[in-house]
Amino acid sequence: MDECRAGESRGTGARERAIALALALVLSLAAAFPLVAGPGMPNTRAGGDSVFLLQRVQQLAENLRAGVFPARWMADAAQGLGYPFYNFYAALPYYFAAVLNLLGLSLVRSVQAAQVVGFLLAGIGAYGLGRRLGAGRPAAILAAAAYTYAPFHLVNVYVRGDSLSEFTAMGLFPWLLWAALEVVRRRDALSVACLAGGFGLLILTHNISAMLFSPYLVLWIVAAAFRPNAPRPWRAVGLCVAGLA
Secondary structure (H helix, E strand, C coil): HHHHHHHHHHHHHHHHHHHHHHHHHHHHHHHHHHCCCCCCCCCCCCCCHHHHHHHEEEEEEEEHHCCCCCCCCCCCCCCCCCCCCHCCCCCCHHHHHHHHHHHHCCCHHHHCCCCHHHHHHHHHHHHHHHHHHHHHHHHHHHHHHHHHHHHHHHHHHHHCCCHHHHHHHHHHHHHHHHHHHHHHHHCCCHHHHHHHHHHHHHHCCCCEEEEEEEEHHHHHHHHHCCEEEEEEHHHHHHHHHHHHH
């Protein structure tokens, strides 16, 4: 009888987890719905220019078709004079969109897919971070909604339009905070590798966001490591620093 109750409890818990995660996903996808509702891209000329995304993805795809990796040069930019965009601008989301284009998606749909991934990263990351901090499922769903619908996060897509890298980087922030907490708690090679990989992805996604976010990440690590009664806080800080390095 006790085993049956335990099995029912586990089954109920799994269903509740699945429903809560599904709600976080739906919230993220709802924020992205205006991107894909129409045949083209949102008009952002009042505050930015989303058409630049098409140019950057198309030029990157042309580099990849020609076997150029990593890409450095937008050969047709600057009125055909060329422009070294990929030399100084972290372009990982554009690589993702360019690969989708090489696989057969149109330029518009490739850009939209990359933006949808950015929304999903933000929503699911905020939900997972909330749960990791001890929030209940409703509170974690609220955290996912608050982060997904944060004004600046939406402005990057629907007003500025051309800030795909910065938008995606914002989606990575909660994952990095989550990864740092795992290093502090578990202190094993896997958690350090996850933090290292996440920080590397952030740098490759938007180098300026990585520069701005790093001090806050360090403060977060110190606060987590030196919480009351935490064992060997300097070891936890050292492991995090090793991962970031």
